[in-house]
Amino acid sequence: MTKIVSDLKQYGTVQRAMLGIRGGSVGEMMGSDEEKKKEKELGVVDGVIISEIVEGGSASSADIKVDDVIVGIDEKTVKTFADLQEALAKHRPGDKIKVKLIRNKKEKIVEVTLRNEQGNTKVVKNAGMEILGAAFKELPDDLKKQLNLSYGLQVTGISSGKMADAGIRKGFIILKANGNPVHKVEELEETLKSAIKSPDQVLFLTGIFPSGRRANYAVDLTQE
Known part of the structure; x- marks a missing residue:
């Protein structure tokens, strides 16, 4: 049973866990000489580079910073923003995940408790x-x-x-x-x-x- 089907049966709506960051895929953002220089500074060619931490979001309460590059979620490798979204889609608010990131060319593992769109860990019930x-x-x-x-x-x-x-x-x-x-x-x-x-x-x-x-x-x- 997929998570979507399970969520619909149990809660009446799909549970969406948000990491609370804005950014983009490193590969898609690197093109000009200046960007290639940035790539060298990052020490990585794939991943999701963070441009903003959303206030009240999951990442804001964890050791995650702007310019960090996310390269993995739990056991899944993250090369693009789509990879990141796919990994998060398997989780619900309240789940704890391990985010593998690169900061100053060094690998770091950060544990994050995922939140929903309202900025808390409660499941969202389908209320009419x-x-x-x-x-x-x-x-x-x-x-x-x-x-x-x-x-x-x-x-x-x-x-x-x-x-x-x-x-x-x-x-x-x-x-x-x-x-x-x-x-x-x-x-x-x-x-x-x-x-x-x-x-x-x-x-x-x-x-x-x-x-x-x-x-x-x-x-x-x-x-x-």
């Missing part, structure tokens, strides 16, 4: 609208007229879930989610998907109650 624990309907014409609104999505029911945790009550009319106007359920769902994948994992809702009282809520989307 059910995580909110609410039912919705597009704002009816009578309420549009009453509140002088042209759009909105009304909460018609609340059960246990993220919206109840945030203190949202039945009847609340969502006008914006993370700054995006919400006309229909599909728009809220798209914003929710993006929010779940974001580092903050928060859904900010702006809206109004039928009484005319305006309200703002921050819905915590993190999952245990």
Whole structure:
């Protein structure tokens, strides 16, 4: 069973482990005389040279630096950026890997704990609208007229879930989610998907109650 199939069965989505670096293949970056000089300085002709360490990523907490050249992940040789991606694709957040790199022409082995896109080691669960624990309907014409609104999505029911945790009550009319106007359920769902994948994992809702009282809520989307 491949990791992709296993992840889909177990978590409902593919688990992506990120090393948290930016760079490129040494061979592809070397062409001019200046680049060839750089190659000589590196002491290696293949591998992935690091141009940036992403803040909060896996590499930022390990002894990995800009201008290091990654030449291996565990037992796999890394010659190109594609090789690096292939090696990482076999792992999940929380896995520990051994990164073989060249620094100042010397080989070094660094242990790295892989993180996900949010910068932590938790597995990412496939969460949809059910995580909110609410039912919705597009704002009816009578309420549009009453509140002088042209759009909105009304909460018609609340059960246990993220919206109840945030203190949202039945009847609340969502006008914006993370700054995006919400006309229909599909728009809220798209914003929710993006929010779940974001580092903050928060859904900010702006809206109004039928009484005319305006309200703002921050819905915590993190999952245990």
